[in-house]
Amino acid sequence: MRRVNARGRFALWLLGACALVLLLAIWSFSVGRFPVSAAEVWRALWAALTGSESGLAANAQAVVTNVRAPRVAAALSVGAALAAAGASYQNLFKNPLVSPDILGVAAGCALGAGLAILLSLPIGAIHAFAFVGGLAAVGLVIAIGTWVGGRDPLLTLILTGVVVGSLFGAGIALVKFVADPYNQLPAIVFWLLGSFTGALPRDLAIALPLMALGVATLWLLRWRIDVLALSEDEARSLGVDVKRLRVAVIVAATLVTASAVSLAGTIGWVGLVIPHAARLVAGASFPRVLSLSIVLGAGFMLAVDTLCRVAFATEIPPGVATAFVGTPVFLALLALTFRRSA
Amino acid sequence: MSLEARDLSFGFRGRVVGSGIDLALAPGRVLCLLGPNGSGKTTLMRTLLGLLPRLGGEIRLDGRDLESWSPRERASRLGYVPQSAETFFDFSLIEMVEMGRTAHRGIFARPSRRDGEAARQALETLGISTLAERPIHGVSGGERQLALIARALATEASLLVLDEPTANLDFGNQMRVLAEIERLRESGIAILLCSHDPGHALEVADEVLLIRDGRTFARGTPSEVLSDANLSRLYGIEVHYHGPHARPVRQAPSQP
Numbered sequence: 059m060r061r062v063n064a065r066g067r068f069a070l071w072l073l074g075a076c077a078l079v080l081l082l083a084i085w086s087f088s089v090g091r092f093p094v095s096a097a098e099v100w101r102a103l104w105a106a107l108t109g110s111e112s113g114l115a116a117n118a119q120a121v122v123t124n125v126r127a128p129r130v131a132a133a134l135s136v137g138a139a140l141a142a143a144g145a146s147y148q149n150l151f152k153n154p155l156v157s158p159d160i161l162g163v164a165a166g167c168a169l170g171a172g173l174a175i176l177l178s179l180p181i182g183a184i185h186a187f188a189f190v191g192g193l194a195a196v197g198l199v200i201a202i203g204t205w206v207g208g209r210d211p212l213l214t215l216i217l218t219g220v221v222v223g224s225l226f227g228a229g230i231a232l233v234k235f236v237a238d239p240y241n242q243l244p245a246i247v248f249w250l251l252g253s254f255t256g257a258l259p260r261d262l263a264i265a266l267p268l269m270a271l272g273v274a275t276l277w278l279l280r281w282r283i284d285v286l287a288l289s290e291d292e293a294r295s296l297g298v299d300v301k302r303l304r305v306a307v308i309v310a311a312t313l314v315t316a317s318a319v320s321l322a323g324t325i326g327w328v329g330l331v332i333p334h335a336a337r338l339v340a341g342a343s344f345p346r347v348l349s350l351s352i353v354l355g356a357g358f359m360l361a362v363d364t365l366c367r368v369a370f371a372t373e374i375p376p377g378v379a380t381a382f383v384g385t386p387v388f389l390a391l392l393a394l395t396f397r398r399s400a
Numbered sequence: 401m402s403l404e405a406r407d408l409s410f411g412f413r414g415r416v417v418g419s420g421i422d423l424a425l426a427p428g429r430v431l432c433l434l435g436p437n438g439s440g441k442t443t444l445m446r447t448l449l450g451l452l453p454r455l456g457g458e459i460r461l462d463g464r465d466l467e468s469w470s471p472r473e474r475a476s477r478l479g480y481v482p483q484s485a486e487t488f489f490d491f492s493l494i495e496m497v498e499m500g501r502t503a504h505r506g507i508f509a510r511p512s513r514r515d516g517e518a519a520r521q522a523l524e525t526l527g528i529s530t531l532a533e534r535p536i537h538g539v540s541g542g543e544r545q546l547a548l549i550a551r552a553l554a555t556e557a558s559l560l561v562l563d564e565p566t567a568n569l570d571f572g573n574q575m576r577v578l579a580e581i582e583r584l585r586e587s588g589i590a591i592l593l594c595s596h597d598p599g600h601a602l603e604v605a606d607e608v609l610l611i612r613d614g615r616t617f618a619r620g621t622p623s624e625v626l627s628d629a630n631l632s633r634l635y636g637i638e639v640h641y642h643g644p645h646a647r648p649v650r651q652a653p654s655q656p
Binding site for chain 2 (some may be wrong): 146152153154169245277278279282284287288289291292294296297298299337340341343345
């Protein structure tokens with residue numbers, strides 16, 4: 059395929075994707091049990107930002123700023139964060155089938171959250187436990203992987219991740235088994251399914267900066283991460299400090315994923331599918347893949363969550379919906395990628 | 401850029417692969433490293449590139465201890481051309497070559513206009529600038545190899561280390577790559593060539609280092625070193641030459 063003036067065309071795609079996400083956000087703000095028009099959404103948000111009077115009915119203002127705004131912000135940021143982490147991990151591991159929880163971060167978060175629910179801790183503590191659990195799982199994987207070493211440290215890391223993930227999975231099973239089946243067990247199960255309903259402004263205030271910090275780190279390092287797609291010898295001979303860069307990427311991606319999972323539960327597929335979709339347009343260049351993944355991930359997550367909210371009589375968990383949407387999309391992308399390259 | 405090794409031991413932590421290696425490479429010269437599989441060629445090459453710590457002896461790049469160069473300094477002087485581009489991601493040739501500029505910019509910096517020009521220039525030098533936007537998996541093996549050489553040139557390295565650059569290439573592409581090596585040498589670049597093919601050494605090398613079991617088996621000009629007797633002993637098969645530029649052929653086993 060020829061890429062005539064590839065740079066300009068990509069900029070257009072990125073701009074288009076941003077515009078699409080903006081439209082999605084307006085749509086998401088306005089639909090639901092209590093419909094609000096786009097103009098009213100705009101006025102309500104403007105009023106909330108500037109502290110002025112919107113002139114709207116108090117309940118409309120409350121729906122926009124107190125109910126929907128945190129949820130929209132959570133969906134956008136979690137989608138962007140997971141997609142950014144997924145794209146980075148795929149480059150780091152030189153493997154397009156890698157997702158953000160390859161090193162066991164999701165299992166760690168789940169075990170942390172499960173324990174907190176088992177101990178009947180308040181919601182804030184559940185998020186904190188989940189976050190710490192995720193970091194602990196990845197920390198354990200890195201410690202074991204470094205200790206084992208071996209010829210192919212990345213392979214060692216992935217295998218260790220699988221094993222530690224399973225170990226934490228067994229921990230979750232045990233927590234479920236001993237949990238009170240009437241209150242705690244359903245709470246754990248619902249948490250594992252993922253949800254944006256629990257995204258309180260207070261938790262957002264903690265999770266958002268952490269996600270922003272991680273994504274900003276990845277974005278700043280994007281030209282170096284690009285080179286990680288080559289073999290280790292090549293990357294090192296080009297002057298990249300591969301070991302330190304790997305640690306930086308893993309720490310940033312773990313921070314991002316652990317924050318996202320502790321905010322919204324385990325939401326799969328976004329981190330795997332979105333970078334693939336981005337590559338269809340962006341090619342292999344990581345800086346482009348990352349920028350587009352962030353935008354597409356945010357839009358995808360928001361679209362799925364909004365559909366979950368309005369399409370059915372009862373809300374379905376977005377973690378389930380992303381799998382239902384993500385799997386056919388992923389298969390389509392696979393077919394598209396491989397048929398094109400054939 | 402000149403490279404010199406004296407009494408070099410190399411290998412991995414706790415496992416010596418080879419020792420007692422002496423070599424010297426000056427600008428505008430081609431040194432060919434020849435040896436059978438498992439002779440330690442690749443390990444020696446990685447050690448000379450600074451990718452593996454040496455176990456003993458010394459390596460000097462422009463008279464300075466190789467380990468005293470920072471990785472980024474080294475990257476803009478020593479260019480490495482791997483055997484093949486093994487990446488799943490389908491970079492365009494220009495993107496691939498632009499990665500050669502990594503050491504020239506800060507860790508957070510995007511490629512500058514100068515980086516782009518250097519990459520284009522490198523493609524131009526190798527005669528593949530028309531393929532700049534083509535995906536690396538969509539060009540021929542020879543063109544891919546030329547792109548990897550272009551990437552090493554884009555680093556502004558004046559010493560290139562090529563790891564079996566003609567492996568997996570058909571005859572025409574092998575000749576094309578060898579012709580480029582010849583031209584690079586004429587432009588004053590020093591080239592260390594790891595090869596499996598004594599014919600290539602004859603074709604382009606000024607000096608040949610034969611390695612067996614991690615030790616120097618023979619060292620000298622191609623015509624001195626690449627004798628029937630040496631090659632037969634090195635590879636453990638009977639080798640017979642026809643004329644100065646002909647390729648070594650394997651003789652039929654002699655009758656008992």
